[in-house]
Amino acid sequence: MKGLTNLMFLLLFGIVGAQETETDVKLKKRSYTTTAVGALESPKIDGSITEPAWDLVAWTSDYVEFEPDNGTAPTEQTKMKIIYDDKNLYVAFKCYQKDPETIERRMGRRDDFPGDWVEINIDSYGDDRTGFSFTASASGVKGDEFISNNGNFDDSWNPIWYLDTKIDSDGWTAEMRIPLSQLRFSNADEQVWGIQSTRRYFKNEERSTWQPLPANPPGWVSEFGDLLGIKGIKPQKQLEIQPYTVAQLDTYEKEIGNPFRDGSDTKLTGGLDAKIGVTNDLTLDVTINPDFGQVDADPGAVALDGFEIFFQERRPFFVENKSVFDFQIGGDADNLFFSRRIGRSPQRSPFGATTAYIDQPNNTTILGAAKFSGKTKDGLTVGVLESVTAKEFADVIDVDGSESEELVEPLTNYLVGRVQQDFNDNNSYIGGIFTSAIRNMDDNVSFLHAQAYSGGLDFKHNWKDRTYYVEGSAVMSNVRGSAESILRSQTAITHLFQRVDADHVQVDPTRTQLTGTGGRFEFGKGGGGDWRYAIGGNFKSPELELNDLGFLRQADDIRQYAVLRRLFNKPTSWYRQANLRVSLSSSFDFEGNYNRIQYEIGGFVNWKNNWWSEVGAVHKPRIFVNTFLRGGPRWRYSDENYIFLFSGTDQRKKLSFSGGTVQSRSKQDNFSVYRYEINARYQPLNSLSLSLGVDYDDSPSKTQYVTERNFNGTPRYVLGAIDRETLSATLRVNYSINPNLTIQYYGQPFIFKAKFSDFNYVNDAIASDLNNRISLYDNSQISFEEGAYLVDEDLDGNTDYSFGDPDFAFVQFRSNLVVRWEYIPGSEIFLVWSQGVTGIGDPENSFNTIVDNQLLSQKPQNTFLVKATYRFVL
Structure with missing residues (x-):
């Protein structure tokens, strides 16, 4: 804590000095x-x-x-x-x-x-x-x-x-x-x-x-x-109606004997979008059976930490005016409303021991959605969004030939309400939000919450010409359902009430609801002069649960941070603009465990020739993680230090480049990160631009979680050394025939390899010395037979436990070719060709071999669609 106190003193000293020397x-x-x-x-x-x-x-x-x-x-x-x-x-x-x-x-x-x-x-x-x-x-x-x-x-x-x-x-x-x-x-x-x-x-x-x-x-x-x-002008009540129709053809490799995979599928559908001015201030947006076929695919990603991967919303109906419904509570993406929950992939898989073939929808059908939003002349911002998603079924054929329909997602109603009121000459506001997800439950989906609610209040106050500010929020959540669904939440990685060394939480299999709280608070200097600072924190109680309609990575978390920045706005003989920053952050859990402290220093400079560079260094002398052992004791990572450096040429030039690296290493080589990125952009013609970005990541670790097993009545947490490599490339081509007729191509191959060795198990999860934290299996304790590792830990000649081979490689290729023609303002025709390959590769192979054997040799799945819209302005 001494380091935290010292750095906080330096930040506050810099803040005081900055205020004394600035002239606004x-x-x-x-x-x-x-x-x-x-x-x-x-x-x-x-x-x-x-x-x-x-x-x-x-x-x-x-x-x-x-x-x-x-x-x-x-x-x-x-x-x-x-x-x-x-x-x-x-x-x-x-x-x-x-x-x-x-x-x-x-x-x-x-x-x-x-x-x-x-x-x-x-x-x-x-x-x-x-x-x-x-x-x-x-x-x-x-x-x-x-x-x-x-x-x-x-x-x-x-x-x-x-x-x-x-x-x-x-x-x-x-x-x-x-x-x-x-x-x-x-x-x-x-x-x-x-x-x-x-x-x-x-x-x-x-x-x-x-x-x-x-x-x-x-x-x-x-x-x-x-x-x-x-x-003398009169407010105009907007009334726009935009029907659409889509013709779609999917082709893929035929699977012999599988009636659901005969090589092709066709679909003809239609829908409607409307924008209705209820008053001059408030607008109602309505969509019926929306189509998002022309939306870019998500980038490739693999997570080994057990957490859900956050992807940005890309669907136009939910993206437009999304800021009205935003309610962040701290963290990278934690929010009470995450629109990708609406229309998500069905959450139940009906695949069983006797299942031969299955046809399951990729996404839940959005029957309709309405969004009411705007701002009144009195400074009241209003946003209401409601959507209903259909009951979804999978078609199942068993090995005996019997056919059935299995429910995989229930009929669900989603509701979000948001208000904010400005006052104090628009220098302050106070607001609130309410969300709900209500499912029409069935026995087959009893693992889901029947009802999920969240609500919150937020505020912000600026003073002295918006130079200084203070802001904050408070939230509460409540989820209800069967004992099965609440038990599932208690033991999910977001909560992990079953942690063996946690006295402040415990699993109760009889509970039918959870109620949690959270909040954040920050004050700082956001304008005036050359100095900026922010000091704040946020918390999420152990029972906070937002993932039915929001996004929450980890509950049971308390964080504090302080940031100080110095801006250099006046150009000199060698730069146009620059800035320096220093920050610290720390975290605790609700039991009072001191989990993390991090110090960072960094800077950015836009050089005189319009090149740019960004550099930084981070020191993490304390890293404890409650989730690493998936319900086991707190885990300690060795101290980490990393640096990053990124730079780029003048982006205005016909040919420009950018790239950089992240280099991280922890004490005793517990883990490392070596990431390299290079991007090139070329504009040979005013109408044509091409860009290519390549990323390579090598992240070895001596202690990657593998599984938990039982050894003589005691939990045994099995880890392994991992050689983890990721390679991806993203190509974009944009050709603009004129401002209203464009052709765009997006393609991304993605390869991930994970190769394990030197298996070990946890001795003392919080020992400072890595050699005391884990014990390596010797060759006489572990053997590999028929795709599984057999462990005879006590060397009595009998297998004490076993686990499967964790090595794997994931390969994926996604591409999208879109021709967009706005033939009259607001009305468009899309021609789309999407292509995809997804599979499991051999981690023993090189990247080149994986590309040849797993990507290029597979028959891709193709989607061809034509979408036409016409916007009536009434």
């Missing part, structure tokens, strides 16, 4: 006054900016450089005009460039933000926290994002709006028409909106803004200027 500069807020088109004809969107209506207002200019040389005049200046009619907002930009030949006109699909671009951000709510962003690239590519939490940009938002651009002798121009139905604003007769405009000057990788900003501002939307002069 309050920049003057700008305003722009627009006017209505009136009797004049509204502008035609052609990029020319020549219509008489544009002469009603003056240009506004005087953009100021934001990055890299904050507060100075930009290399090239920009002008902006804004006018409106009763249905639309019109925005014009004139981006000066002395040599138009240097304008970078790279193509890309929507939200790629390629080359030179200019954008406008609109805070039509006037709440200093949320906004709408519209970006125009010089090549005509559109970008649009919803801004939440004063700076989180969500590019899944896809409104209908119109854009055209032109190159001229002065540079380039952009002209936008933004329907008012795509914005949200009050019914006040005279509106005051927040606005900001940013231009990217590609040649110098420079950002300039209309409203001047300090370097590293305390927020984004809160720093906007004002748009004045909008009078």
Whole structure:
């Protein structure tokens, strides 16, 4: 604890010193006054900016450089005009460039933000926290994002709006028409909106803004200027209906005798998405039988620690506006709402001893979902999401030829409700959330919770122009069901109530519910000057359970942390921007065990030539893990030290590279990590870009968990030395025929090998010396016969216990080829070809042999689909 105290003292000393030396500069807020088109004809969107209506207002200019040389005049200046009619907002930009030949006109699909671009951000709510962003690239590519939490940009938002651009002798121009139905604003007769405009000057990788900003501002939307002069407009109740139809063909290798694997399957289906403006502030999104066939596949991954792997949500309905429902409680991904639980893979496998063939759905069918969200003029954010997933069955054929249907997932209703109320001139908010997952239970799925509820309260307060903040949350969960389901939760790796050395938890096989709590608290400095800091912590009680509709990796955990950063925002002769950081973190469990302490120092620099580098070092003098032995005693890892170094070339260049390494080693070579990554990107044409990333990871360990066995009435925890290697490569090809017609390819082979040797067992799980922690089996104690290891630990000539060969190799190839055509704004046609190979390789083989024998020699599964959508705007 002495080291923790000393470092905390240094952090606080640095914080005090930083506050004493900083001088904050309050920049003057700008305003722009627009006017209505009136009797004049509204502008035609052609990029020319020549219509008489544009002469009603003056240009506004005087953009100021934001990055890299904050507060100075930009290399090239920009002008902006804004006018409106009763249905639309019109925005014009004139981006000066002395040599138009240097304008970078790279193509890309929507939200790629390629080359030179200019954008406008609109805070039509006037709440200093949320906004709408519209970006125009010089090549005509559109970008649009919803801004939440004063700076989180969500590019899944896809409104209908119109854009055209032109190159001229002065540079380039952009002209936008933004329907008012795509914005949200009050019914006040005279509106005051927040606005900001940013231009990217590609040649110098420079950002300039209309409203001047300090370097590293305390927020984004809160720093906007004002748009004045909008009078008499009426909020538009949005009504959009988008039906779709999908034709799909799956082909795969035929399996002789298996009627479920005859070589091909076909499907024709349809569904509907709708967006309905209930009021001018609140929108109802509805999806019926949604299809996500064009969504990228998840990357390859293998976990040996027993925990669930977290994958990002990629489905459009759940991704759009997801920030409204976000409720983090600390940890990497811990959240009360994890939308991938909706439509998850069925949780029951009906495979039994007499099963010959089985046809089980890959995912649970989402019958429908509705999402009600928005923000009122009084600063109340509301979000309600409800979804129903179908009862799913697997078709089963037994060895005697009998056929049956087996329930693998029950009918389930999911509900999430979220509110946040702004106050204190939008500098503070308080909010709450409630979630529920209610299943229509059946005996076959009695291992699942019948009901799962969670709720929480959160708050944040900013003061002194958002320089300082304090935030926190408190949550509670309750799960109910059969004694079987609650016992399953108690003994799951998230909880492990059966841990043999834990006195504060115990397994009760008669319980029918669990109730847990959690929370977090943090205060810090988020703006002003060159110093930032944060001090906080979070906790999750042993009975906290969120995994029916949320994500929780590990309960029974208390963590504290402190972070101090120094920003170097003023460019020098050798860098554009840089930062240094130092941090510490520690953790305990609810029994008071001191499990972990970690110290880290790191830094980032963007060099003068626009290359970049990041370096850091971490020291972990104390590492105890409650979950390593899967219910056994706390396990101690030897002290660990690691360093990381990543760097990259100028990403604007036609050919650019990045790469790096992580090098970790623990005391007595308990375990090591040697990770190498290299990425290359090549843009031979404005319309074509290619990228390739290769990752190799070698993570040997002397103590990888294998299994638990019984030795003379005593638990025996069997470990082994492991040589673990991972190799993956990710290829992406993007070809943009024009901004509305693109071809994208994604492909990733993934290989994982695990080879065991030097088996051992746990002696003293928390001994500081590795030689006292474990004992190696000698050759006379262990032998390998017919795919299993036989252990005669007491050397009496009889096998005391045995375990299977843990060696394995996993191989996978996933690819996706998507042609996307937005034939009119908001309406699309997708042509998709997906291909996949998954199998088990031979860990004795080299990577090259595995590729030849397990990947290239297998017949892949192919999916071909055509999806067409049409968006009706009513």
